[in-house]
Amino acid sequence: MSDSQINKGVSVISEEVCQQVMGRANAFTAVENVFSAMAKKTAYNFPVIREAIGHADALYGFKSGFDREGMVLGLKSGGYWPSNMAKGLTNHQSTVILFDPDTGKLKSLVGGNYLTAVRTAASSAISIAYLARKDVKVLGMIGAGHQSTFQLRAAVEQRNFEKVVCWNLHPEHISNLAAVAEELGLPFESVTREELCAQADVIITITSAFEALIEKDWIKPGTHIACMGTDTKGKQEVDAKLLTVAKVFTDELAQSITIGEAQHAIARKLIQQSDIVPIGEVINGTKPGRTSAEDITLFDGTGVGLQDLAVAALAAELAEAKGLATYFKL
Structure with a gap:
């Protein structure tokens, strides 16, 4: 000072x-x-x-x-x-x-x-910048609350998306996200969760859910998923089995395995702590990120102090x- x-x-x-x-x-x-x-x-x-x-x-x-x-x-x-x-x-x-x-x-x-809101959006944007394929076209948004508009604006600055698809538990709230997509000049469609996964190359989940909203078998090869809502013990946004077929990255390992999306896969012994890579390692070039177009990558954004x-x-x-x-x- x-x-x-x-x-x-x-x-x-x-x-x-x-x-x-x-x-x-x-x-x-x-x-x-x-x-x-x-x-x-x-x-x-x-x-x-x-x-x-x-x-x-x-x-x-x-x-x-x-x-x-x-x-x-x-x-x-x-x-x-x-x-x-x-x-x-x-x-x-x-x-x-x-x-x-x-x-x-x-x-x-x-x-x-x-x-x-902006630091959470920055976190998922960083995961897209370092982990998503370069040729992605469709962005999927699971959740349409206050933070979703920040997520959308930050995400579209990382790749040349051509369309946004969205699902929200309360469909009446989707209009706010649709308005941002229109402002950004992107076609927007409200779809089911399964259809969203079929279309989207990048998926951002930003909810307060305590149950899986996305099933493992819905995700196509090459998808990048940023799980941004799970930051408390018991919260969950995706099928724990999805982490067994994805390359898993996080902001902080200690939070990922205790209060983040990985807590469920860890508790069920589906993956080990060593299977999760801090994204800072990818940023620093000490660990690889995506290594093929077929990789499913998942970022567990727990939100750190x-x-x-x-x-x-x-x-x-x-x-x-x-x-x-x-x-x-x-």
Whole structure:
């Protein structure tokens, strides 16, 4: 923390300011860098705390960590309130708290709702960039909630998709995703889950499901799947047997096998921990990603605290440089 910031106090970066300063390209680079640092063991996440609080059907918790390369220390506090949409709020609510690694002093408070959406989308986009075939044409979206529009916008920047197909548990919510596809100039179709798998070359699952929505036998060779919704014990989006025929990658191994999509295949001893590759290894070139056009690749995006810290630290830096931060002293 510089002397000038110490004099100003703690910076506060609002949701509105985060939206002004943090774009998809910035988020992609920040998350890519932190995945690389995690693979090199220069950044690490602390154990996640995530619990059902017994009120409003909410899940609440903390994700935290330290990036020694980026000198970023902090935590994200928040969770999932499923009834928020009816109140005009997003279901995911969070705040990122950054500390000075040299002194432990509180450094910044950063709105986490928008940043959670863009960093999650950046994560799946990175998986597409490194693992999907170059000639993919059809993008499949399982889920049409708030985060799905962020996922769609980020995904189409990685490949030349020609069509989007979608399934959602509540079909009435699909119109929001359809509107984004239209804005992007992409044909859009609402289909069954089985038909989606038959058409899609890349599939993004972004739901809060606790049961498999995709069966192993529905997936065609060469498909890339980004499982982005499973981040809690018991959640599940795809058939556990699918992980036995896919090359499996993840953001963080420890979370993948305990709270991520791989938890079910691991629990049933269908795969071993050694079968899962951190995507940072692929980014760094120390492990291969896709090795043939026939490979089925699956990215288990559990969502790590270091992602949140990376985008929040960058948002704070950009906001402070542009004079958009506000300050207070404790």
